[in-house]
Amino acid sequence: MRTVVVGTRRSELALTQTQWVMDHLQPSLPEGWELKQERIVTKGDQILHVTLSKVGGKGLFVKEIEQALLDKRIDLAVHSMKDMPGQMPTGLTMGAVTRREDPRDCLLSREGLTLDQLPAGARVGTSSLRRQSQILALRPDLVVEPVRGNLNTRYRKLMDGQFEAIVLAYAGIVRMGWEEKVTEILEPATMLPAVGQGALAVQCRSDDHDLLEYLQVLNDPETERSVTAERSFLHSFDGGCHLPIAGYAVNRPDGIHLRGMVAHPSGNPVLSAEESGDNSREIGKRLARRLLDQGAGVLLEEIRKGIQS
């Protein structure tokens, strides 16, 4: 007999993701085990008036949930992979990486326009330097403005007229059932996705062997290989998560193919390269080295100074 407490943030997206994991785990749990949901309000959910990168970045959402796991207030947590910091605290582990949902980004425009069709000067809401740099590389005449808050809040701000368009992860849209709100799906060739985008990380304590065994049903080895390559690439640069860095890997019969990008927030320059092979971690590191050879290190140093000031 055991009650497994599943911690989740209370945003609609977080609740949907957590419910998906619970629904897929339930049938393979042994007799007498049950899952119980516990909602947690993180600091990142409360502080909405400042730029996220100034208060500790996306890691903020994850940290408090991790503390709850370490304190045994919860036993299991579900995170968007792209919000996961490179290092996990001692005592915690990623028990499963779920099969990746559509990794692409998409555009939601109030007037139903595509990125090409937006008029000069149109305001596009995104707080992601990765999205900003790629939008401006294509359309330097657009105005990118920050937008915070969960998906519902961002969509309301678009409809209120604060922006002509916003860019979101299509995976989140699918999980919310919002497909009909999307004006354009952006292909990786024009908008390379964030590292881990579309996958979920299922986290628990490293010594919870019984639970770890049952979590295996959720693990998708192909997604795990891709995401491992992408994360190895990202974490080869320090403080990667708030920087304009993108990475996207696909599994092909001849191995893993990883494409990476490092850009200036202005959209110029945009550096990109590809690597392929069989060892996810090695591919990630090789790709980072390639981009450093193209000048990514100097570019990122300039950007870090800009963020701090």
Ligand SMILES: NCc1[nH]cc(CCC(=O)O)c1CC(=O)O
């Ligand atoms: N940065 C917030 C965030 N973290 C995960 C998703 C949803 C998509 C995913 O699982 O990658 C989103 C929203 C977005 O970027 O539009």
